[in-house]
Amino acid sequence: MTQSQTVVSTLENGVLNVTLNRPDKLNAFNEDMHLALRAAFEQATKDDAVRAVLLTGAGRGFCAGQDLGDRDPRKSDTKPDLGHTLDTYYNPTLRLMRSLEKPIVCAVNGVAAGAGANIAFACDIVLAARSAKFIQAFSKIGLIPDAGGSWSLARILGEPRAKALALLAEPLMAEQAESWGLIWKAVDDASLQDEARAIATRLAGGPTIGLGLTKRLIQAAPTQDLDTHLDMERDCQQTAGFTDDYAEGVTAFLEKRPAVFKGR
Numbered sequence: 001m002t003q004s005q006t007v008v009s010t011l012e013n014g015v016l017n018v019t020l021n022r023p024d025k026l027n028a029f030n031e032d033m034h035l036a037l038r039a040a041f042e043q044a045t046k047d048d049a050v051r052a053v054l055l056t057g058a059g060r061g062f063c064a065g066q067d068l069g070d071r072d073p074r075k076s077d078t079k080p081d082l083g084h085t086l087d088t089y090y091n092p093t094l095r096l097m098r099s100l101e102k103p104i105v106c107a108v109n110g111v112a113a114g115a116g117a118n119i120a121f122a123c124d125i126v127l128a129a130r131s132a133k134f135i136q137a138f139s140k141i142g143l144i145p146d147a148g149g150s151w152s153l154a155r156i157l158g159e160p161r162a163k164a165l166a167l168l169a170e171p172l173m174a175e176q177a178e179s180w181g182l183i184w185k186a187v188d189d190a191s192l193q194d195e196a197r198a199i200a201t202r203l204a205g206g207p208t209i210g211l212g213l214t215k216r217l218i219q220a221a222p223t224q225d226l227d228t229h230l231d232m233e234r235d236c237q238q239t240a241g242f243t244d245d246y247a248e249g250v251t252a253f254l255e256k257r258p259a260v261f262k263g264r
């Protein structure tokens with residue numbers, strides 16, 4: 001178990017459970033939480049024992065984005081360089097999440113605002129409690145949607161909905177987010193953690209290399225033409241075909257038994 005004050009990580013049945021842990025601030029990001037979250041995704045990248053990640057928040061919120069207490073203009077004579085803070089804190093974590101070739105399941109347990117919403121949208125399978133809401137809070141304080149938000153909203157929702165969410169900063173309830181295809185599922189609050197854990201555990205018992213290559217392909221699809229993509233599928237399928245998990249999957253099918261994947 002890795003335990004910082006701000007992020008708690010435990011490894012269980014191949015699932016790295018990562019909990020944002022500043023409940024009094026609705027898990028808003030301070031510097032320590034940034035570094036601890038990045039460290040968790042670095043562990044997920046390097047450690048073969050980690051075969052899926054489950055990200056959630058402690059308390060009644062998922063994440064309220066940047067801790068605005070750390071940006072109080074009344075306490076500083078100079079204006080902050082937010083380009084620098086994105087480069088230093090948010091963007092490395094977003095890049096790690098998108099390049100991690102293991103599935104990330106997100107359980108949005110409550111409000112997800114600002115960068116907190118966009119961190120959730122960077123995950124691979126997002127479940128949200130029915131009572132949870134997503135808010136692109138940036139325009140309320142004069143900022144633009146960061147942490148990949150302007151990119152993921154535009155790609156997933158298209159311009160009309162992306163612009164309305166970002167410009168108006170109105171809350172989007174979990175069920176609406178599901179019906180717009182922004183998240184996988186809205187579920188009853190009481191069953192959120194169990195349902196998310198079941199999905200993460202199932203993925204952690206899956207053919208990790210094949211799942212990682214699938215994530216790579218789906219993320220690459222929107223930015224390349226079909227010819228390029230077919231070549232990429234060929235290369236990824238070649239790699240998948242050389243894995244022990246593929247041999248096990250076919251053998252298990254022929255022997256009419258469940259496959260036991262090892263992630264290699």
Ligand code: T3D
Nearest residue numbers: 024025026028064065066067068069082085113114115137
């Ligand atoms: O700066 C950079 O590096 C650039 C990057 C920016 C990325 C960003 O994320 S910018 C956007 C920052 N986030 C926001 O603007 C959201 C601010 N929060 C809210 O709008 C509301 O708190 C919520 C809609 C999220 C939830 O509302 P509600 O009514 O359920 O809760 P609340 O009472 O507002 O908040 C509960 C506590 O959490 C409260 O503290 P208190 O009064 O009990 O001591 C509140 O101050 C605190 N809190 C909530 N969000 C933040 C926060 N404290 C610091 N920073 C926050 N972002």
